[in-house]
Amino acid sequence: MSLKAVLFDLDGTLLPMNQDMFINSYLELIADKFADKYDPKTLIKTIWDGTTAMVANNGERTNEELFWRMFGEEFGESSLKDKPLFDKFYTSDFESLKEKCGYAEEPSKIVAFLRNAGVAIALATNPIFPRTATEKRARWAGLEPSDFKLVTSYENSRFCKPNPAYYSDIAERMGVTCKDCLMVGNDVSDDMSARKTGMTTFLLTNCLINRKNEDISEYPNGGFSDLLKYIEDLLIK
Numbered sequence: 001m002s003l004k005a006v007l008f009d010l011d012g013t014l015l016p017m018n019q020d021m022f023i024n025s026y027l028e029l030i031a032d033k034f035a036d037k038y039d040p041k042t043l044i045k046t047i048w049d050g051t052t053a054m055v056a057n058n059g060e061r062t063n064e065e066l067f068w069r070m071f072g073e074e075f076g077e078s079s080l081k082d083k084p085l086f087d088k089f090y091t092s093d094f095e096s097l098k099e100k101c102g103y104a105e106e107p108s109k110i111v112a113f114l115r116n117a118g119v120a121i122a123l124a125t126n127p128i129f130p131r132t133a134t135e136k137r138a139r140w141a142g143l144e145p146s147d148f149k150l151v152t153s154y155e156n157s158r159f160c161k162p163n164p165a166y167y168s169d170i171a172e173r174m175g176v177t178c179k180d181c182l183m184v185g186n187d188v189s190d191d192m193s194a195r196k197t198g199m200t201t202f203l204l205t206n207c208l209i210n211r212k213n214e215d216i217s218e219y220p221n222g223g224f225s226d227l228l229k230y231i232e233d234l235l236i237k
Helices: 019-033 040-055 063-075 077-091 093-100 106-116 131-140 164-174 188-197 224-236
Strands: 005-008 120-123 181-185 200-204
Touching: 005 106, 005 164, 019 040, 019 077, 019 093, 040 063, 063 077, 077 093, 077 131, 093 131, 106 120, 106 224, 120 164, 164 181, 164 188, 181 188, 181 224, 188 200, 200 224
Parallel strands: 005 120, 005 181, 181 200
Antiparallel strands: none
């Protein structure tokens, strides 16, 4: 392959974390924040329902539009006036979740190496969060949004992982073909599905998610040092 672009997952890849623990903390935080306006259990269920709808998005509307349509159906159209309050939550309260994440020095070094090599980089995190929340998590990993040619978020995306259309759409928007892309992620089901588009993949095992207990030997895999060597080998070819 001619390596022209690398797509990085964020949670559990560039940003070390226990994803289940992070999501549970996030839901607890947002439910507590809006407890005076929305029943916590109903709000959490609605967020899950909205997430499920985004994952199943067929591309007819953005993930953001789909989520808030679901929200309005549950709580009534008048609830949509509270969207700015939720936006503010992600610029302020969401920051406290940083303590639920780890940190590794290697991701920023690998991203810098790729940028110096002239390789385009996408932050290919599942676009179920607003861009503000995604940019915060990128900074927790020691990176800046400007490090990436494209950052997927619920505002600018019409598909989600593991839909292969999510990856094809990224390649098209970056002006490259799928066969010239490498997708790096820690989730076997979500991230390795990029293979279906013709992308090369690397499974980062530091925070491995393998819900179906698949045989991962079919994927190039390993830690950050293994990833760097794999990238260097691709650049030589």
